[in-house]
Amino acid sequence: MSNIYQPDLMTITKVIQEAPGIKTFHLKFQDEEVANNFSFETGQFGEYSAFGAGESTFCIASSPTRPEHIECCFRETGKVTTALANLTEGDTIGFRGPYGNTFPLDDWKGKNLIFIGGGIALPPLRSVIWNCLDLREQDGRFGHISIVYGARSVQDLVYKREIEEWNQMENVTMVKTVDPGGETDDWDGHVGFVPHVLENDFKPDPENTVAIVCGPPIMIKFAFEALERLGFKQEQMVTTMENRMKCGLGKCGRCNIGSVYVCIDGPVFTATQLAALPNDF
Amino acid sequence: MKTATLNKSDIGKCIDLLLQADLRVIAPRLQPQVDEDGPDALEVLTFTEVKSGEDHQVGEGLLPLNGVKEFLFAKHEPLFAYEKRGKKIEIIPVHHEYPQTVIIGVRPCDAASIASLESVFSDANAGFEDPFFTERRSRTTFITYSCTAPDSSCFCTSVELSPDSAKGSDLHLTEIGDGRLHVEVITKAGEAVAKQLQDLLEGEGDQAAREKAGAEVTEKLTRIRDSAPIMEWLMDTANFDDEMWQRLGEKCIGCGACTFVCPTCHCFDIVDENKGSKGYRVKFWDSCQFDHFTLHASGHNPRDWQYKRYRNRFNCKFKIYPEKFETPGCVGCGRCIRACPVNLDITEYMAEVAHKAANPNAMKADPDFE
Ligand SMILES: Cc1cc2nc3c(=O)[nH]c(=O)nc-3n(C[C@H](O)[C@H](O)[C@H](O)COP(=O)(O)OP(=O)(O)OC[C@H]3O[C@@H](n4cnc5c(N)ncnc54)[C@H](O)[C@@H]3O)c2cc1C
Ligand code: SF4
Ligand code: SF4
Ligand code: SF4
């Protein structure tokens, strides 16, 4: 009898403090057979457990093109995330997954991509950004890649090293911003909320372009509105939803928006799909 | 289909035969609910394991308080145990007993709900099979019993069922007068049980008497709503923001009673129950009527008002279940109506929605009305 609720065990091989209260774990399966059989696609998530505290839902923040380990990046907000944050290299956590649907990379062939993220929402974007950069490197399947990313303040930006790396890349446009008041003296990015900077400073051309937005519900709403004013159609806008989840398996009944269960029908949705759903998110 | 007759007074003997065959038997019984000896002792009809044929109220009363859900989807269930050893964790499977079980005296609405739970927990839903549910389901046989005295909260005929429906049944019993029961063998599992009981079963059933009895009881139902236009109305996303939800849902206090007594509610939580360096990960019933059910860690809550939680419950019953799982979300048992401390009545919503569906321009929210 296989138990869908039983996690596989993983060892934390590296801990990175990304920003205050935000950590990245590098994770490896302890069982070799599980490791060999594991695969995932970008956009998917897992249930990560700190034994004794419970499970938390995080996306898989690494790219499937870099399978040596998987990564998650999380903010310490409650019981489980605090217990996870207290673990160190060599400790064991539980993992169930991968769950959910994936970013539709096949539909993006030949298109320009704009990744738009705010705050802790960079992890799901980071997976798909590296996935697309690596694939473009291999066979040039995507056009220009832009990244618009913001946080409350300079110290709250996650993946600071990688933001610099993307900034240096020739065929990547990196637009970084912090909320007004969050800048430091040597800040060389924009100052302003992500949707505002997107619309008034970056002003992307919607022609042959897909925009991928991740962030808190309010940011998604404003970013979609800004994109529409810039001429983007709903089919050109993609996002991921972070409804509260427990099982990830379509059983526990907690993640639904109308008849759509985010854990099995999502978490990736186009703006067209979201517009057809009841106002329950 | 094979039929037979059985004396109602032989049900106790049936139970004894099933017990002799080493089956676990669950039947409706009057159980003291409050203080067994105290002045408040209150006996409530409850599905309970019985150890003797003398101990049952099959065919008496109406609906047991608990329904059959908890015998398939446990209220509280360890999923596995874990033990921390330094930096290592050991996961220890928990041994569960899944005894071969017969539940006798199940009313038609409860029997119909089993297919709904199955549509969520079986691998037909996204390819994930909840083994705890399916193991129990595959070892449980349902002997159903047509209703004789529906009460004022029953409304099974409004959801395409009837007081004598055999949907979801393995072996179905219907009173046909003179202390006799008409027996219908419906499935293979029902046939196996019929074999255990063969000494008590006689000849052929009386189909005409059975149909007449069913029709007579159907006449007694007083709460009648047509659920088809309700489902259609709910499919229109614009109606999700209708003024009705807030107006009718305002009195809900979010106690969750309606969901815990509901035979089709499937929601649960998963937590760790920890003691020192070991513990269990457990799954237990939860309810969409609680405010923290959908609360994000960020503080954002998509259902930040109680009426939105009740709106989800109503949609779950008449839209989500039929649309997503293709099974009924509501079997018309009326338990949620009887249980609600503030008399919030699901059929009141049904009537209101039916009215709105029939009169699309009536009762629009008046923005100037305070
Ligand atoms: C698809 C998806 C992807 C996500 N990706 C990420 C990501 O990449 N990074 C990230 O940081 N976040 C992500 N999130 C959000 C993340 O899941 C939450 O921030 C996190 O799970 C909440 O943290 P917590 O468990 O510590 O919070 P809590 O709210 O404290 O919950 C802790 C647990 O304890 C239980 N609990 C809490 N209080 C009680 C109580 N009083 N009694 C009993 N039990 C209690 C809860 O049921 C819960 O299981 C994602 C969410 C989704 C749905
Ligand atoms: S919603 Fe109410 S009437 Fe319908 S099945 Fe559930 S408890 Fe019974
Ligand atoms: S969402 Fe609510 S109404 Fe639907 S099954 Fe879960 S608890 Fe019951
Ligand atoms: S039983 Fe009544 S008050 Fe309690 S949650 Fe259900 S509708 Fe609301």
Ligand code: FES
């Ligand atoms: S997380 Fe349990 S149903 Fe979606």
